[in-house]
Amino acid sequence: MxxxxxxxxxxxxxxxxxxxxxxxxxxxxxxxxxxxxxxxxxxxxxxxxxxxxxxxxxxxxxxxxxxxxxxxxxxxLQDLATYHREKLGLTIIGLTGSNGKTTSKELINSVLSKKYKTKATFGNLNNHIGVPLTLLSMNRETEIGIVEMGANHQKEIEFLCGIAKPNYGYITNFGKAHLEGFGGIEGVIKGKSELYQYLKKNEKTIFLNIDDPIQQKETSYSKVFTFGESSEADVEVAYTQNGSFAGIKVNGLHVQSKLTGSYNAKNMAAAYTIATFFEVEQKLIREGLENYIPGNNRSQIISKENYQIIMDAYNANPTSMAAAIENLESMDTTNKVAILGDMFEMGPEAEKEHQAIADKLERSNIHRIFLVGENFYRTSTSNDITKFRTFEDFSAGFKPWQLDNAIILIKGSRGMALERTLEFL
Incomplete structure (x- = not known):
């Protein structure tokens, strides 16, 4: 048939x-x-x-x-999804990037849903099966679809664009993720930029972070709607932080999120920009951003009796790991703890990238550092950093009473499942 x-x-x-x-x-x-x-x-x-x-x-x-x-x-399944998308005449926003795409997708959905009937990728269903399932979940009531696209090798984003046929697109950033499949950072840039290439070829609109020089270089296109700290941006944004929580300031309006990490301010700015383009009222945008509560082990703050946990254990790569460490360093507290797990899909870059993170930790103001996994175990570190080859070794040797009045960062690749740490904290 x-x-x-x-x-x-x-x-x-x-x-x-x-x-x-x-x-x-x-x-x-x-x-x-x-x-x-x-x-x-x-x-x-x-x-x-x-x-x-x-x-x-x-x-x-x-x-x-x-x-x-x-x-x-x-x-x-894929052909039916495209046929369905075209029959309904849907407006589709395509979204990809190395870091922050799922959080950005959730924020975009949160603000656009204040005015439109929206449908967004559920969870992390962002591959050659998940994208068709997302499209087929939409119906005649759907006004805007937000489709997250994941990739770990060349031509995958191009293929997903062929299925979803986005009218608009946004790339969060280019980072050191899936280096094994992409063949290095240049491969990441080329692979993720397939979204831009599709949009340019079909004369569609790109949402662009004007402060990102790599994105500026890769875009070179007239149909863009921009945001950034520059006065040349369509939406001029200032990034703020209140304690561990990210915020933005636009046109004198301060928006405070429930997202930990200064890096999430750019995700907020992107959502604000896209909602502005679609003429959502400013007060509704603010509501959508401030009321969004992160879940699924992404940038979550978990409060215990005498310490706080920054749970960011859904995924990790060198770029997001470095950002998380810098965010913890910036916090005003006398007891900072990092529990970090291996970063996967690094290929031949694994040894170098894990050592680079270990070196960054050595130079940091973080008081107690625990590294978990084979790759981190093999790094060269001082005795101030405690290393465990496996999670089982870590759970047996870790002493939770060291955490009084601490802020604890927990981050690692999905396969490390470091959220298990909560079982014995």
């Missing part, structure tokens, strides 16, 4: 499912394949659990009129 034949059936359904453990009633089940699974074998189970149709690409053992046979389930 082709997408044009499947689409009317999709419109009969309540939504899309790809996991038989999370089937929703009257949904359309897509039997995706992976290296270690083949959901074609679960198509019958999907129907039994309430799916209205099951899209498959292998001949079923038992025929059923509710099986929809296609050449390839994944490409059908």
């Amino acid at each position: 082709k997408k044009e034949e499947i689409y009317p059936l999709f419109l009969e359904c309540s939504g899309v499912s790809t996991d038989t453990r999370k089937i929703t009633e009257n949904s359309m089940f897509f039997a995706l394949k992976g290296e270690n699974f083949n959901a074609n074998t679960f198509a019958v189970e999907a129907l039994k659990k309430g799916a209205k149709y099951a899209v498959i690409d292998e001949d079923p053992e038992t025929p059923n009129e509710r099986f929809l046979k296609v050449d390839d389930v994944l490409s059908t």
Whole structure:
């Protein structure tokens, strides 16, 4: 079956499912394949659990009129999402970058939803499966869609743009993330800039941080709406900080967030700028930014009886790790603690980048430093830094009573799962 034949059936359904453990009633089940699974074998189970149709690409053992046979389930999911996006005539904002894209996406959604019916990428569903699922979750009531796009190699953002076809786009920054897949920082810049290339080719609008010289160089385009500390920006912003919380000042209006880290001020500014472009009232923008509460281990402040935790353990790369360390250094407290885990997907740069972070910590004003993971364990450090090869070693050797009146930064790559530290704090 082709997408044009499947689409009317999709419109009969309540939504899309790809996991038989999370089937929703009257949904359309897509039997995706992976290296270690083949959901074609679960198509019958999907129907039994309430799916209205099951899209498959292998001949079923038992025929059923509710099986929809296609050449390839994944490409059908992607094609259907693009077809749906075009049928609805959606306004799509595409978003990518090395750091801060999920927080930026949430902030943009928070401010735009004050005026429009919006739909944004749920959680971190930002890849070749997540982007189609995001688009298919939109409907005729959706006025603006905010689609996060993740990538760890060249041409991936280009491919996702082909699916989502964004009308607008914003790149948070170019940092040292996924160096192994991109082949170094120049590869990161080239790969992330595929969003800009798509927008320029299709004469769409770019939202741009005018203070970022790399972004300025990569853009060179007339249809831009800018923000920054420069008076030349369309939205002139001053960055502020109240204790550990980021803020911005625009046109004399001060906006204070619940986001820790000075680096989050730029994410706020981007959301403010995009909302301004879409003519959201200033007071509503302020509400959207100030009422947003971070979750999912991203820039969260967790208060305990006699100490505070900056929980930023969802992900880490050299750029975001350095920013988090600098933010902790800037805080006015007599007891600063850093618990940092390995940064993944560094490839041949792993040894150098972990040593660079260790050297930065040696020069810092952080009082107690704990490094967890094989890469950090192999770094050359003084005895002032305590290192553990595994999380299990750390949990056994760490002494929580050292933390009285402390501010504690917890940060590491997703695979380190350092949020487990909360279990024994």
